[in-house]
Amino acid sequence: MSIHTYMLFIGASVVLCLVPGPDMLFLLGQTVAKGRAAGLSAALGINLGAYVHLLAAITGLSALILASATAFAVVKFAGAAYLIYLGWTAIRAKGGFALPEDVGLQKTVLRRIxxxxxxxxxxxxxxxxFYIALLPQFVSAQDSxxxxxxxxxxxxxxxxGIATSVIYVFVASKMTAILRRSPTISAWMTKLMGAMFVSLGAKLATEKL
Structure with a gap:
């Protein structure tokens, strides 16, 4: 693999990371509603999940799932249901989602995020x-x-991905710090985040990927 090919891949990865999706919405939603620590926790969790996809792609598991209509539908609807669950939980939450002052409780909340x-x-x-379609484009099957x-x-x-996420977290946290000081605004931001998750979940369940 040449340095030119490698740089092209980095450029493609940056562009794809900037495209809005469920992960970015979750990341920004947690940051806006709860602050920088919550956003960073979300970013780390999302990044760990990406390594699961990478491992699945390398071992061929992702290809098998995508090739099976039933397995693919199960993953798709499970993801949609989870997004709707997160959204409904946020909509029903009373007040804002600011992190608690208690250190022990705060760690529990961050771990959950x-x-x-x-x-x-x-x-x-x-x-x-992403892994099944993009990665092979930059690798020759003939390479040893x-x-x-x-x-x-x-x-x-x-x-x-993690670098992009961290930048998003710091920018979003800085821009919304004043808003989080108002319980009323924080509550509405939380409910708006929830509504967007429900909408994304419904969209994922009905669209053909």
Missing amino acids: FWQGFLSDVLNPKVAL DAMTQLVVLGVTGNMV
Whole structure:
């Protein structure tokens, strides 16, 4: 793999990371509603989920799921149901979602956000499509080290993803810090985030990928 090909892949990864999707919405929603620590926890969870997709793509599991209509439908509807669940939970929440002052409780909340981000990514079939469709475009099957190149590209893509996510978190946190100080505005932002999740879940359940 040439340096030119590698740089093209990085550019493609940056562009794809900037495209809005369930993971980005979850990341920004947590940041806007709860602040920087929540956003970073979500980003780390999402990034870990991306490595699950990478491992599945390398072992061929993703290809098998995408080739099976039943397995693909299960993953798609599970992801849609999870998004709707997160959205409905946010809509029903009373007040804002500011993190508690108690350190022990705060760690519990951040841990929950981390795993929510992880599941949000793992249950997103579009991420599986990314690895199956994009990675092979930059690797030649005739190369003796094709598998190594897939791993390098996958890890690189995930590093671009976490870097992009962290930038989003810091920008969003800075821009919405004043808004989170108002319980009323914070509550409405939380409900808006929930409504967007429900809408995304419904869209994922009905669209053909």
